[in-house]
Amino acid sequence: MKGMSVIVKTISSWVKVLIILFGIYIVLFGHLTPGGGFAGGVVLASSYVLLMLAFGREFVLKNLPLSLDSKLDCVGGILFIAIAILGVVFGGVFFKNCFIEYGQKFNLISAGTIPLSNIVIGLKVGASLYLVIFLLSAFRRDDSDEQSVFRSPEEIHDRAMKDEKESN
Amino acid sequence: MIVVFYILLLFMLIAAIIAVETKNLLSAVICVGAIGFGGSLIFLFLRAPDIAITQIVVEVLGLIILIRATIARDLTSISGDREFFGTVVSIVIIFLIFMAGFKVLDSLHDFGTPVYAKTEKAASQTYIEKGLEDTGATNIVSSIILDYRAYDTLGEATVLFTAVIGATVLLRKKSRKSPEVLE
Secondary structure, eight states, X not given: OOSSOHHHHHHHHHHHHHHHHHHHHHHHTTXXXXXXXXXXXXXXXXXXXHHHHXXXXXXXXXXXXXXXXXXXXXXXXXXXXXXXXXXXXXXXXXXXXXXXXXXXXXXXXXXXXXXHHHHHHHXXXXXXXXXXXHHHHHOEEOTTSSSOOEEXXXXXXXXXXHHHHHHO | OHHHXXXXXXXXXXHHHHXXXXXXXXXXXXXXXXXXXXXXXXXXXTTOHHHHHHHHHHHHHHHXXXXXXXXXXXXXXXXXXXXXXXXXXXXXXXXXXXXXXXXXXXXXXXXTOOGGXXXXXOHHHHHHHHHHHHHOOSSHHHHIIIIITHHHHHHHHHHHHHHHHHHXXXXXXXXXXXXXXXX
């Protein structure tokens, strides 16, 4: 049985929802209350780190594969530049805060492109931190290998998939 | 308020000394985490909740990674004595930095009276006065990092992206093509 004990698994399966909700709240309300894209993204990444510690690496890989995660990272980066180019299109200046006239101040829909940038940055930071932590945790010496080289994340992914097929 | 700072600073100092002096790697890692949490509490009391949130979350993540790294090792305690010359040199350097820090602290303004508040049309005053009007964001930190100084955030995102690429490339088992094929 992979992962930690039953108590840790039960508690973390309850708590993960709250952590993810808190991360989404920090990202969405970044322009109104303390927080923002970076902090919210780190909270989102830490929820997956909790799942990784409690249920094991393979569970998280089935939930959010590395290929999807790296795509999310790239999409976040591209969308942030797209928001900057929106400024060129609508305001004439790179990173111009356009659409500022929509919504009222102190409301959720306000502040032009700032909430959009917060969401995009949160996506990007969460995805890349999760990727870095996963890579670092998958990085270990494999003594059974003849050359005793470091086992790569792709190989761990392949092995996990193979084990799963065999267990089924 | 100042008393709280001194208590927190004392707590962080004690944690730092224990982290350096203890022989057990796991307790050293936990002490380093305690220093970070003390720092985030200080940020909170200095009315910078944004930095406090980020600091506490990054601290938790870093602590988890460090604990995993120490537990994964067979060796969880350090043995052996320190080199005499290295200890003396580091103590002298730390003392010099300490004296320089005192000099800097003397020349600083009091807490709550920023230097640029006295000059008119300073950038910080403009942000505070016009921030809500210009950007519509109530959180002034957001209005600065995503509107006035959005280029900084773009650079930061690029740095993170580069770090991910570096980690992915360095932790790979072998290159896609062998050197002969590349030549």
